[in-house]
Amino acid sequence: MNQFANKTVVVTGGTDGIGRALVLHLLDLGAQVVTCGRSQQKILELEAESPIGKLCVLNVDVAVEKDCERLINHAVKMFGGIDVLINNAGISMRGLMEEGGKGIIPVIKKVMDINFFGAVHSTTFALPHLIHSRGVVVGISSIAGYRGLPGRSGYSASKFALQGWLESLKTELVDKGVHVMWVSPGFTASNIRNVALDQTGAAQGESPLDENQLMDASTCANIILNAIAKRKRTVVMTFQGKQTVFLNRFFPSLADMLVRKFFFKKGELVK
Numbered sequence: 001m002n003q004f005a006n007k008t009v010v011v012t013g014g015t016d017g018i019g020r021a022l023v024l025h026l027l028d029l030g031a032q033v034v035t036c037g038r039s040q041q042k043i044l045e046l047e048a049e050s051p052i053g054k055l056c057v058l059n060v061d062v063a064v065e066k067d068c069e070r071l072i073n074h075a076v077k078m079f080g081g082i083d084v085l086i087n088n089a090g091i092s093m094r095g096l097m098e099e100g101g102k103g104i105i106p107v108i109k110k111v112m113d114i115n116f117f118g119a120v121h122s123t124t125f126a127l128p129h130l131i132h133s134r135g136v137v138v139g140i141s142s143i144a145g146y147r148g149l150p151g152r153s154g155y156s157a158s159k160f161a162l163q164g165w166l167e168s169l170k171t172e173l174v175d176k177g178v179h180v181m182w183v184s185p186g187f188t189a190s191n192i193r194n195v196a197l198d199q200t201g202a203a204q205g206e207s208p209l210d211e212n213q214l215m216d217a218s219t220c221a222n223i224i225l226n227a228i229a230k231r232k233r234t235v236v237m238t239f240q241g242k243q244t245v246f247l248n249r250f251f252p253s254l255a256d257m258l259v260r261k262f263f264f265k266k267g268e269l270v271k
């Protein structure tokens with residue numbers, strides 16, 4: 001019997017990328033899954049591919065507090081409680097502070113609203129149910145939650161905030177039996193860079209990385225589910241990710257240099 005059979009798992013942002021892979025693996029493992037996204041087309045595509053009665057997909061924007069309340073209430077009404085909440089919904093950005101001027105401020109706010117406040121909203125409403133089930137709260141963070149990345153200042157800020165907030169929550173809940181954890185994928189093939197906001201707030205519409213060279217979303221989802229089953233505290237994925245976190249912790253000036261070299265060519269942000 002696996003850890004997820006007949007458990008109720010809420011995954012935010014489960015209609016694409018890593019979230020979608022999590023949803024499909026969880027269904028294979030016999031879980032009941034409630035998930036969400038904003039695109040109606042992606043919702044219908046996911047529903048078409050899943051067993052009836054085990055999956056519920058809602059049109060929810062995690063940046064909106066009331067939407068998250070509806071998501072959590074729906075999960076409880078349908079399946080009687082919540083065992084695991086995976087705060088996965090997220091967007092990215094690509095723009096330099098110096099070039100963006102004041103136009104970049106709403107971009108950073110939007111990223112914070114989804115990546116950080118989205119997790120705060122969903123977790124707040126799910127908390128009484130997770131305490132009741134002695135369940136698990138997961139944050140899908142990033143290497144950018146350990147190391148600020150150029151051109152992704154708002155994204156890095158949102159992931160640092162997410163980790164700090166989850167660590168506080170973890171400590172608050174020590175006696176309640178709720179396990180709080182965060183996992184940090186390295187670069188993973190998905191739609192995130194395509195829809196990342198540029199410094200004007202428009203989707204950049206392309207990926208600056210070769211997506212074929214990256215970890216696939218299914219492998220990433222498997223690592224996340226293994227970590228949840230083992231109730232790990234944190235996971236940092238990929239060799240490049242582990243190396244970046246290590247270097248940044250012990251040799252931060254060297255990390256500044258190497259990260260700069262990775263993202264810039266001749267003074268221009270190329271990744």
Ligand SMILES: NC(=O)c1ccc[n+]([C@@H]2O[C@H](COP(=O)([O-])OP(=O)(O)OC[C@H]3O[C@@H](n4cnc5c(N)ncnc54)[C@H](OP(=O)(O)O)[C@@H]3O)[C@@H](O)[C@H]2O)c1
Pocket residue numbers: 012013014015016017018019020036037038039040042060061062063087088089090091114118140141142143184185186187188189190191192193195
């Ligand atoms: N891919 C990577 O390289 C990578 C690396 C490290 C961490 N991560 C993290 O992994 C998580 C998933 O990213 P991904 O790469 O799988 O991205 P993705 O392919 O773009 O998928 C994101 C999912 O979240 C949903 N979403 C976005 N904004 C939402 C909102 N406001 N409300 C509800 N749902 C929303 C999207 O659906 P709609 O757009 O239709 O709403 C989609 O289903 C994110 O937290 C990201 O920061 C990704």
